Amino acid sequence: MSQVIPFPSHPKLGILTLKDLDRIPQLDRLSSDERLAMRAVATVLPFRVNRYVIDELIDWSRVPEDPICQLTCPQPGMLAAADLARVRELMVRDADKQVPDSTVRALQRSLNPHPAGQMELNVPRLHGRPPSGMQHKYRETVLFFPGAGQTCHTYFTYCFRRAQFVGIDELKFASRQAGDLADYLREHQEVNGVLFTGGDPLVVRTQVLRRYLEPLLAPDLDHIDSIRIGTKAPAYWPHRFVSDPDADDLLALFEQVRRAGGISRSWRTSRTRASSNPPSRSRRSGG
Amino acid sequence: MLLGAVPYYMFVERDTGPKRYFEVPLARAYEIFSDACQRVSCLARTVRGPSMSATPGKIAIDGVAEVRGEKAFVLKVLQGRDPAWSNRVFFARHDADATWLDQLRPAFGATHFFFDGVLEQMKRTGAQPAWGHETHIRKRVSGQGHVSGSDRMDGASPGLPLDPRLDGLRQSATVAINEHCAALRRAGREVYRLGLGQSPFPIPERVVETLHAHAAQKAYQPVRGLETLREAVAAYHARTQRIDASPDGVLVGPGSKEPLFPLQIAFDGDILLPSPAWVSYAPRARLVGRHVVPVPTSCADGWKVTAAQLDAVCTTHRAPARLLVLNSPNDPTGLASDAPALAALAEVARRHGIIVLSDEIYGELRFDAPHCSIATFYPEGTIISGGLSRWCGAGGWARSSFPASCAGCSTRWRWLRVKPTPR
Numbered sequence: 001m002s003q004v005i006p007f008p009s010h011p012k013l014g015i016l017t018l019k020d021l022d023r024i025p026q027l028d029r030l031s032s033d034e035r036l037a038m039r040a041v042a043t044v045l046p047f048r049v050n051r052y053v054i055d056e057l058i059d060w061s062r063v064p065e066d067p068i069c070q071l072t073c074p075q076p077g078m079l080a081a082a083d084l085a086r087v088r089e090l091m092v093r094d095a096d097k098q099v100p101d102s103t104v105r106a107l108q109r110s111l112n113p114h115p116a117g118q119m120e121l122n123v124p125r126l127h128g129r130p131p132s133g134m135q136h137k138y139r140e141t142v143l144f145f146p147g148a149g150q151t152c153h154t155y156f157t158y159c160f161r162r163a164q165f166v167g168i169d170e171l172k173f174a175s176r177q178a179g180d181l182a183d184y185l186r187e188h189q190e191v192n193g194v195l196f197t198g199g200d201p202l203v204v205r206t207q208v209l210r211r212y213l214e215p216l217l218a219p220d221l222d223h224i225d226s227i228r229i230g231t232k233a234p235a236y237w238p239h240r241f242v243s244d245p246d247a248d249d250l251l252a253l254f255e256q257v258r259r260a261g262g263i264s265r266s267w268r269t270s271r272t273r274a275s276s277n278p279p280s281r282s283r284r285s286g287g
Numbered sequence: 288m289l290l291g292a293v294p295y296y297m298f299v300e301r302d303t304g305p306k307r308y309f310e311v312p313l314a315r316a317y318e319i320f321s322d323a324c325q326r327v328s329c330l331a332r333t334v335r336g337p338s339m340s341a342t343p344g345k346i347a348i349d350g351v352a353e354v355r356g357e358k359a360f361v362l363k364v365l366q367g368r369d370p371a372w373s374n375r376v377f378f379a380r381h382d383a384d385a386t387w388l389d390q391l392r393p394a395f396g397a398t399h400f401f402f403d404g405v406l407e408q409m410k411r412t413g414a415q416p417a418w419g420h421e422t423h424i425r426k427r428v429s430g431q432g433h434v435s436g437s438d439r440m441d442g443a444s445p446g447l448p449l450d451p452r453l454d455g456l457r458q459s460a461t462v463a464i465n466e467h468c469a470a471l472r473r474a475g476r477e478v479y480r481l482g483l484g485q486s487p488f489p490i491p492e493r494v495v496e497t498l499h500a501h502a503a504q505k506a507y508q509p510v511r512g513l514e515t516l517r518e519a520v521a522a523y524h525a526r527t528q529r530i531d532a533s534p535d536g537v538l539v540g541p542g543s544k545e546p547l548f549p550l551q552i553a554f555d556g557d558i559l560l561p562s563p564a565w566v567s568y569a570p571r572a573r574l575v576g577r578h579v580v581p582v583p584t585s586c587a588d589g590w591k592v593t594a595a596q597l598d599a600v601c602t603t604h605r606a607p608a609r610l611l612v613l614n615s616p617n618d619p620t621g622l623a624s625d626a627p628a629l630a631a632l633a634e635v636a637r638r639h640g641i642i643v644l645s646d647e648i649y650g651e652l653r654f655d656a657p658h659c660s661i662a663t664f665y666p667e668g669t670i671i672s673g674g675l676s677r678w679c680g681a682g683g684w685a686r687s688s689f690p691a692s693c694a695g696c697s698t699r700w701r702w703l704r705v706k707p708t709p710r
Contacts, residue, residue: 045305078305115303117342121368121409138344139370139418158309160301160340190418 014051018042040087041074044107048155113163131180150199153237182215193226202233206246217260297336310386317348341388343402359394398576460566512539528660551575556608561592565618590620594631601639609641616649633664643669
């Protein structure tokens with residue numbers, strides 16, 4: 001007989017960001033100096049977690065060494081010592097602990113927000129202009145950034161696509177045009193797969209995600225034989241698949257893609273620590 | 288293997304964001320990956336890595352090898368911008384501290400990685416490799432076993448092997464502009480040429496007359512140049528820049544481009560090149576197999592190399608020897624660095640032990656302020672390149688001088704023997 005696994009009730013995502021730092025009870029165990037350092041780093045490297053991560057994934061008895069804490073919570077060493085000191089000083093001087101935008105932007109730009117030449121070399125062209133929200137670095141794979149998916153259920157501290165979140169538009173890849181993707185794929189028969197990324201495409205409501213996925217099932221795109229979704233939802237918000245209001249619809253969409261035939265769909269999810277999948281949730285979310 | 292998931296990649300911390308916080312040396316990353324592979328089920332060994340998602344593609348450290356006494360990283364392209372690169376193995380000198388691809392150097396005497404030429408061309412032209420249709424890339428294997436590719440030239444003799452360092456090189460942009468302008472003029476079009484640094488003014492008559500008077504001279508002259516000329520050049524620099532240059536430290540050549548070549552051949556190190564820069568510095572460095580490291584400039588800084596930027600590059604890009612090409616007044620910006628900026632640059636150069644090649648060919652064309660040379664502040668580490676072609680209009684039969692007051696030198700190539708202290 002299979003074991004009944006308790007289902008802790010956290011139906012709401014409960015996003016927490018920089019402005020919520022003082023309202024996370026678990027952070028009370030940090031000194032005010034440590035919280036100030038955390039706030040300073042989070043001013044430059046955006047901070048975003050959800051209640052599930054705070055309440056169930058982080059082992060607060062081992063903070064800051066706990067791996068999930070390292071992966072999701074800003075640590076003082078994540079800025080150069082001189083930069084951290086400067087941001088702290090500016091915060092201390094301001095009643096609301098605000099840092100001038102210009103300082104924040106300069107620091108963000110100094111951290112190589114677009115590595116590996118992705119702005120210079122990865123931007124394709126469609127009918128003489130860059131199609132919105134796409135990169136094409138490798139012949140067989142098109143990277144697609146759905147506009148609505150340019151955030152995550154939780155930000156990783158090591159994120160290499162932070163340019164999507166920092167609010168500098170010219171640094172951000174984001175597509176508002178689902179049609180561009182299908183048009184580009186039609187013109188590029190050398191492509192055989194699309195990788196949805198961001199941010200996290202599964203932040204997107206199923207109803208919106210469907211508008212991006214369904215056109216890829218058209219007969220004249222039969223050279224596309226793989227759709228990949230880069231997401232951390234299975235580990236960091238498994239509710240997406242089991243209890244969110246449109247969870248069933250999401251699974252139905254995947255089934256629809258499967259039944260269309262000739263397309264393998266797969267998830268690319270990052271695993272940085274085995275314990276990021278506590279059994280109670282992960283077994284129900286399937287895979 | 289949780290959830291039946293198939294392990295895919297183990298990625299190295301990318302060179303962005305809080306890289307310094309998370310990075311580990313590639314050698315250590317390889318040890319961690321190897322240790323993990325030994326502990327897991329063989330079903331989990333589908334994983335590939337440790338892999339760097341770098342500019343050429345996904346590059347994995349496949350191992351560490353020792354060949355004929357030289358220790359090297361064995362690297363493999365898991366996926367490359369050019370599909371032909373996939374699964375290719377190449378080698379880099381072992382470096383216990385390097386944390387990213389751009390800190391690695393080719394091993395076994397190679398001067399560049401096989402993808403360097405194509406990448407540089409891509410950055411310059413914005414053109415992708417040929418995807419999705421018959422490839423125009425012709426692969427050749429060099430004498431050292433390096434496989435390279437280049438555009439196939441229609442009608443080229445199949446029996447004429449060319450050095451792989453020529454791969455991807457194109458005609459100089461300014462020369463191409465000039466020739467195109469000439470063609471337009473021949474076709475009767477009126478053209479205002481802004482693409483070539485050629486003086487429209489006549490060569491001074493005294494210079495023309497002197498050349499005319501000696502045109503019949505045919506005997507070989509000293510390779511370094513006439514002694515009287517070298518003395519005059521040394522005196523010129525002492526007078527104008529207060530540089531204590533000896534005539535023995537002056538090298539005279541036919542134009543400034545030609546002496547640059549043997550300098551870059553003889554100097555065994557990386558070339559630090561401000562971006563933007565004159566179009567031919569980088570291709571020349573590549574022709575002689577030197578690794579070019581860009582030093583970014585910005586509009587906010589007047590497109591000049593700042594001490595902070597040079598310091599950042601020198602701190603990030605470590606190499607046993609580095610040479611900075613400094614061009615002031617500058618082609619293409621027309622702007623010049625003044626004494627305080629040059630003094631600050633000199634301090635950084637001295638601290639990092641880098642040699643400066645100061646291209647001052649436009650020095651006599653500065654009208655807003657007297658020309659200032661970095662050699663005034665860094666005499667022991669600067670090589671000056673100057674000449675007649677710009678201020679005197681004598682392009683084509685110009686001399687250039689390379690005075691260098693580097694201490695401890697003894698022969699006519701002595702300034703090439705200086706080895707800066709590694710940093």
